Amino acid sequence: MVKAVHYLNQFFAGLGGEEQADTPPMRLDGAVGPGRGLAAALEDAEIVATVACGDDYFAEHEEEATAALLELVRAEAPDVLVAGPAFGSGRYGYASARVARAAAEAGIPAVAAMHEENPGVAAVGRAVVVPTGPNVAGMRDALPRLAALAGRLAHGERLGPAEEDGYLPRGLRRNRQYDRTGAERAVDLLLAKLGGDTRTEVGGAHDTVPSPPPIPDLSHALLALVTEAGCVPQGNPDRLASVRAHAWLRYSLAGEERLEPGRYESVHGGFDVTLANEDPNRLVPLDTVRELVGEGRIGELYDCFYTTTGNGTPVATATTFGQEIAAELRDAGVQAVLLSGT
Amino acid sequence: MAWTLRTFSSDVLDVDAARLEELAADEDALEALEVDVVRGGEPVRITHVLDAVEPRIRPDGRAAFPLEPKAGQGVTHRIDQAVVLPCLDFPGEERPLHEQESIVDLAGPGSELTPFAIGTNVVLTFHGRPDAGHRAIDSSTRRVTLAAAELLAALTLEAEPDREETFELGPVDESLPSIAALVQLSDLGQLYQLYVYGEPAGEVGLPRVVDPAEMLDGAVTAGEYHWAAMRNPTLFFQRNSLVTTLYREHGKRLRFAGVVFMRGYEQSAADKQRAADEAAHVAAEVGADGAVITTDGGGNSHTEVMLTCRACESAGIRTAVVLAEETDLDATEAILTDWVPEADCIVSTGNLEELVPAWRPERVLGGDALLDGTPAADVAPIPVRNYLGAANQMGQLCAGAMSW
């Protein structure tokens, strides 16, 4: 009989609702709340303990809470850590993901369950996520599927491809042998495509954004500068992170003709910033753009630039940042943007 | 025009090493040749492998690897489960495009990656004369290898075949979709090119329609020594899965419209675009409703593949593309070196960067040390990238990748 530990938030652990969201990490014996349904669905595995934490407490003490929960989990020497289901709840999903990820990194197979659009999905590292419906109405559907995967992990089984085994692909790739050659597969896929069914083994659909129209007259346009290269005022006064930035920042360019070395630097942790620090205009071309405005080639430069570090930023986060920056630019009437990437 | 291929069991093989070594004696650029015969399953690692060639001969006396059209007619003999593996460590410092290591393991985890770990492998370890220059040495090794492949097949002329297949494309139901194979052949200069009837691919007027049987019958030979896993060795043309599949399906699920050889590794953006447009144009001329586009070489030629895909789709020809991935082991997205939105149907032949667990062979052929100086018997995990043809992009193998 293999051992599982189950992570729940304060509500599902039966401690109370929002008013108990500041509960610090704690341990309960055996299975609690939905853990009982989970235990019933598990084959040859038992839930020996439940660990729980308030969603607010976790959000405000992320590192310590994760460490404390991991300690509680390790104390049970489990064969698997199961977290959630968190459904669409963002704070709970994120906490579940962090705990699962910490367990996986500590060598304990871990599986979380939440809706595929839960921001927690991006935080789960190498742990596995079983997709669920958006709210608790999906509990009955989710538990058996979560139990199935948890059981396999607890018994040391190697998982197959994401689509076949009922978990969300983590974007990791692993080689495999098919029973048909690549050429045979190509002919099959092509014939299917000609029949109206388009499938691919790699690449996949990304949502497309229509190309914004060309600028008809740049000499009357308002242009803004944005960078993912982590360019900030010297000393990084707002503590932009070098890796997995939690924020984007906006700085005024009023009165600056160029970005002077010593007044600006890059804090990006993903490349050698020596050249950028010698001349920050290499990342944010203020000097050249000012000249071009002076020459009338560009109408006007927006008086702020936007910066973040595009280094290990999860897609969901980068999307949010982009949306927020875009909203400000649009409100300011910016028509064109030059964006330096990494 | 029909072509008949007779298959003979490898029992017929009788490797006369001395006769094979004599072939090299006539070549000024070669100092020595060692011949070894090893079998799949033996704990052998073979390094510096240049190519793989199946023994072939024609009873009518014409060349098995002809230097002029037209192959794919009459009768050809092949030996089953037998392959010639030429090996060479180019002497001297000059290594123009950093040719990379090329390994075949006959046992251990790496043996699953290449199709050579079954049957009989005739390993030809060449030694070039140090002052002969790489091009002369290469020309000699290729000449001797192809001559050896033909010599080894000579005994089939007095034997009984195990089976016989005839390749021909008769008229079939016109309502079946018409599918063409667009086969990319690269040419980056000698040491990094494929040959069509002995001429470098860049000099034979590509794109060009050929009879599919020509491709199976020795019209294409290989001399490309970078990107081991992405090479298309001669054998993969002789036994080409795409072409044999399309022949087999002709009249069943499709009409085989034909094979178009197209160019890869053009160097300028304009040349790449032109090559792609011309290939799509030829595909349209043969009446293709759909095309399978295959790749030869690394990321640079992936660009042509993608441009060709786009050009075909714009012309109303639906496409499936075959290529390998170069996904970093920690990446959260499969990494293709190039991509266009029209490429919505891609077969992945696997991830080059994945590591094969370390394995210690008992015997090493081809060369004791890898190109980087590591002893060949003593290596850490080796990336798929370094195994000959392991991720080849004509879809010859069952290799692929999955998301997990």
Added chain:
Amino acid sequence: MLAKEIERAGITTVFVSSLPTIATMIGVNRTLRGPAITHPFGLDEPERRRIVERALEMLEADVAPTTVWEVAA
């Protein structure tokens, strides 16, 4: 990806990067290949000028989706 969201708001954007492949895979429409990850806008002013001017041309151009331009035309 920032560039895509800014495009989604209808603002014409040129993404300057030495790794245009990922950008086109994600669906960014106007990408200009920069010289290096350490200095996407070039080392010296003349180079920076060429890059910025090319980027401006791209802002003014009606391009097909996921187009990548080089600086040297």
